[in-house]
Amino acid sequence: MLKVVLLNIHLISTIVWVGAVFMGTFIDWPSAKRSVKENEFPFRFIIGQGSRVFYSVYSGIFLMWTTGIGLVLTHPPQTPREIMMLVGKTVALLFMTGFTMYGTFSTWPKIQLATHAEAHKLYENYMKRAVGTFTFGIIGAVLGLWIY
Amino acid sequence: MEKTNVKIKFPSQFGQYISNIDTLEFDGNSVDDFISTLDNIYGDIRERMFEGDGKVRPYINIFVGSKNIESVDGMNTKISNGDCVSLLLSRAGG
Numbered sequence: 001m002l003k004v005v006l007l008n009i010h011l012i013s014t015i016v017w018v019g020a021v022f023m024g025t026f027i028d029w030p031s032a033k034r035s036v037k038e039n040e041f042p043f044r045f046i047i048g049q050g051s052r053v054f055y056s057v058y059s060g061i062f063l064m065w066t067t068g069i070g071l072v073l074t075h076p077p078q079t080p081r082e083i084m085m086l087v088g089k090t091v092a093l094l095f096m097t098g099f100t101m102y103g104t105f106s107t108w109p110k111i112q113l114a115t116h117a118e119a120h121k122l123y124e125n126y127m128k129r130a131v132g133t134f135t136f137g138i139i140g141a142v143l144g145l146w147i148y
Numbered sequence: 149m150e151k152t153n154v155k156i157k158f159p160s161q162f163g164q165y166i167s168n169i170d171t172l173e174f175d176g177n178s179v180d181d182f183i184s185t186l187d188n189i190y191g192d193i194r195e196r197m198f199e200g201d202g203k204v205r206p207y208i209n210i211f212v213g214s215k216n217i218e219s220v221d222g223m224n225t226k227i228s229n230g231d232c233v234s235l236l237l238s239r240a241g242g
């Protein structure tokens with residue numbers, strides 16, 4: 001029963017986090033870019049979206065780590081293949097968390113105070129990390145499904 | 149014009165644009181005068197903090213002492229000698 005509860009929370013938090021990143025990266029940014037004049041940065045939309053997504057993302061991170069640790073403790077991987085997959089999933093999650101925290105503590109404060117030209121450059125790099133977060137999220141989710 | 153001395157408490161990300169100064173003496177006694185002085189000395193300050201229509205970017209909060217200028221008189225909010233002008237950013241990111 002505990003395994004089912006942990007697994008479901010783990011899955012939902014993955015959907016929330018990876019879904020938020022997907023929405024921001026592949027849907028919101030291309031639309032927001034077109035809503036302003038060339039060379040302008042859509043500050044209002046992007047920062048507004050970043051502020052709203054903050055709580056979903058960090059709830060997702062917290063729940064994913066706690067339920068993940070809970071799953072490992074209650075149902076440790078048994079075979080070398082499962083252990084390898086768990087290592088891969090943990091590495092993916094570490095990259096996701098690292099990219100996200102770097103964004104929160106370094107990139108977003110800079111964007112909020114950037115000129116239009118600077119913001120475009122900062123956001124370009126942020127988007128590369130967001131694509132990385134999304135990719136690692138999918139990899140981690142698939143590995144998790146194979147383990148459990 | 150009267151001169152006003154203030155303490156500045158800005159996030160480190162902003163400090164680099166104003167040579168990390170923590171005090172400023174400027175002509176006038178309003179937030180607008182304060183920002184104009186920073187803009188004249190360091191450049192680009194208005195572009196970093198304001199929208200095209202001259203309003204402060206909505207996620208940037210400027211405080212004089214403990215009061216958000218938006219709840220006082222906006223850019224016309226008075227600053228007195230010894231006040232602390234601080235800037236608070238929105239928590240964001242994913």
